[in-house]
Amino acid sequence: MLPDAVRRGERVPHGGEPDRDVLDFSANTNPETPDGVEEVYTGALEQSRRYPDDDYPEFRTAAAEFVGCEPDRVIPTSGGLAAIRLAIEVTLEEDETALVPYPSFGEYAREVRLQGATPQFVRHDDLLEVGVDLLADVDLAVVCTPNNPTGTAADPDALEAFAVRCAEAGTTLLVDEAFLGFTDLRSAATFDHENVIVARSLTKLFGLPGLRAGFAVASGERRDALETARRAWSLGTPATRVGTYCLRQEAFVRETRERVASERERMRRALERRFDVSHSDAPYLVCDVGDRSVSGVLESAREDGVAVRDATTFRGLDSHVRVAVKDRESNERLLAALDAPVNGETTDR
Template identity: 35%
Template structure:
């Protein structure tokens, strides 16, 4: 039997499993587009734009010192109880959580896997709202679960008929990718319904510190064995390269999860760094996180306003990323993301989210300088794409004109007449653009995003039949190139201006 046809000793349903799609692909993009990694702006991964706490002396944190202390312990196994880490995590939440409620984790994905392994049996049903973080589905499929999708807007109206058949309901709060934040009262209501129906409510609060930590329901776990909270430190502290997070559950539930989790799931460096971060004075309301939220709010408002001015439809967000509807553009999310990446700016193509289609992107909120670069790159990409489309249309029209002459008025066009009734539309895209000759009626105007742009609104000369004939006599015969365009301008326009 050949290598390609030999059976693989895994559960059969895993053969069709696809990994979750994520942002943050800096190295991949660097290799694909030959752009140095340090020149790439990553607005696809939603990290704290304020930077790491180690950049601010008032935190009292020294990264090199913490790394050195972690390395001192690399010749011994970590203490699998993680007592100091769990104590720091409990105090960090500031909601009466105790160390016995804490389950250490190597980031979000491992925590999701741990909980699903402990709760789901093959064939069980789980509820996943759309759209949301893809790892819920991936980890549940590894366990052989039956995925049932529901709409985000239906979460608050779920009834026993739906919940009663589900082992787990996943709720990301604030939601990734939409940025929607449910209040703690709304989550509490969902949790009460889940408990009545023996359904575990898995609340992912990975971004809560960057949104509104007062909406957390971490203080409710002790009274509800069917409530589990996930926290991820990598987003709030902008250090995704050090994997660390924790779960919060009732003491009885947490004990089982701590017994079942992988031993030594935090290495000595992650343990040491994470503990120091969690011990920061003020916890979720430390000066660092308060100032982070203030920056995010200011820059989110700025970026949202600017995206609106570009014709995009950004959704209202509570956190450090913005979900954007681009359905009014002919360019889909995948092409836009690829074109942005070719210019060194990464955004999140949301087509990989469940049944969302290719009309949405997610843009991380960054600093003002970085946000301006994102906006400028979007403008540049759309301009380049528009010119490509227009030139393709011009070439197609020139090809048609070679057979039958000028094409006349395109009365089926939504914009007809864009200049005057009876205009000829063969040169819909002007071969001379931007001519920068104000004798034509064209002029420099202020663009919506700042700066000047050449406008042809008051130029109608290339839509006059006699001018079109003279232009075509050159471009059809000699083709469209720099030399022929100069000749057509001289023969057809210069004499008429």
């Protein structure tokens, strides 16, 4: 990370509502957590009187089983964003170039710039079609699946074919799978390509974003670079113990996927009465409000105690909002706040 680039850098807008009296649909986190988490966390507090085991054997094993790779390929990090930063830090040098999708997570371009490198933007739905000729001129390509904020997931076969082209061009491929756990699609961690780095977040799927737990997956020289560069004790004991426990809650994951898929479809049908709603494989929906005022939609929802994400902060979106998929009762409140009830006619405010 270059000091000059840091001085020129800026923070990136995110979802998340600090007011606990407001129902937060601006952050895409599971409203449920696995049974037993509180007991695991409480038990980890006593163990926190000592430094954690910096090898993290149990966490690595649980993470590897979850994504389908060998434990020694797992690099523990304090959240998915920490895995993304670590991957970019060990990959890019000053004045190099990275292919970055848009509209997508704003931290990719920020992290690239902090390295003194240059983001080259490509539409997220065109990125997997990029050929070897263009890839030969870039050092890193980033794919987000499912993409945030649009929610579309990459076809695993198309993604692997893209990984092969990246390898041919000598380009590192960083795959951000922060929300892939909400689907049953296979992880890029199963690819047998040493140019691929995968970033995973635990805390969105398991409803614990404040815990900060995640990991990267890589092999060969890239795995060795990540392991060397990661901070010592990169996960605290509570995050390690709770993360390990959550990764093994297969029934919880299965039930979450079923609920999200069902509620997402129900919400999409209701929201389409008022907005243009994009297809999504993720626990969120992006809505084009058309000629309505985005600020007006946000303010109107907030008057009803609901926070919605302003998606105009994403490159390429100028009339959009993003809403999370929560539990049935909360989703009903959102739909009512947006005048998009499942039953009955909507009314313009």
